[in-house]
Amino acid sequence: MKILAILLLTILSINLCAQEVTFSASWISAEDIELKEHNVIHLRKTIELDKVPEHFNVKISADNQYRLFVNGKYVCKGPGRSDLEHWYYQTIDLGEYLKTGKNVLAAEVVNFGPRRGFSQLSHLTAFFMEGETELEKQ
Numbered sequence: 001m002k003i004l005a006i007l008l009l010t011i012l013s014i015n016l017c018a019q020e021v022t023f024s025a026s027w028i029s030a031e032d033i034e035l036k037e038h039n040v041i042h043l044r045k046t047i048e049l050d051k052v053p054e055h056f057n058v059k060i061s062a063d064n065q066y067r068l069f070v071n072g073k074y075v076c077k078g079p080g081r082s083d084l085e086h087w088y089y090q091t092i093d094l095g096e097y098l099k100t101g102k103n104v105l106a107a108e109v110v111n112f113g114p115r116r117g118f119s120q121l122s123h124l125t126a127f128f129m130e131g132e133t134e135l136e137k138q
Contacts, residue, residue, distance in 0.1 A: 023059070025130035029109075035124035038113030043127055044106040052098050057132040061089035062109045063124060069106040070097035089128065105129070 030041040060068060061079045068075040075097060079088045094105070111125035130136075 023130050027126040027128045029126045039111045039125040041109045047103050052100055053095055056094040056136055058136055059089045059091050059130045061128045063126045064111045067108045070094055071103055073097055
C-alpha cells in the first residue's frame with residue numbers, strides 16, 4: 001500500500017510540474033539537406049548592442065543536438081534527451097558572454113540520422129532559439 005501511495009504521489013507531482021509552453025519563434029534548418037539524414041549545420045546571427053545587458057535569457061533547443069557559441073566562446077550543449085511528444089529546451093543567460101557593439105551567436109546543430117542511438121529520438125534536423133523579452137528577440 002505504501003508503494004502504491006508513493007507511485008501515485010510521484011505521478012501526480014510529475015503532472016503538476018508539466019506545463020504547456022508556447023513560443024513565438026520557429027524552428028529553422030538549412031536549405032537543400034535531407035532533414036532526416038545525418039547532418040551537421042552551422043547557424044549564426046549577429047546582433048548589435050548599445051550596452052551590455054545584465055541578463056540576456058534565451059530558450060534554446062535542437063534536433064538532435066547543438067553546441068552554442070557567443071563571440072567565439074563555447075557556452076553550452078544540449079538539449080536533454082526528449083521524445084517527440086515532450087521536446088526539451090534550456091533557458092540560458094547569455095549576458096556574461098556579450099559585449100557592446102556586434103555580437104555573434106553561433107550554433108552547430110547535429111542530427112545523427114538513421115544510425116543514431118535508440119534513445120536519441122528525432123523528427124527533423126532543426127534549431128530553435130527564442131528570447132524571453134523584447135531585448136533578446138532582436
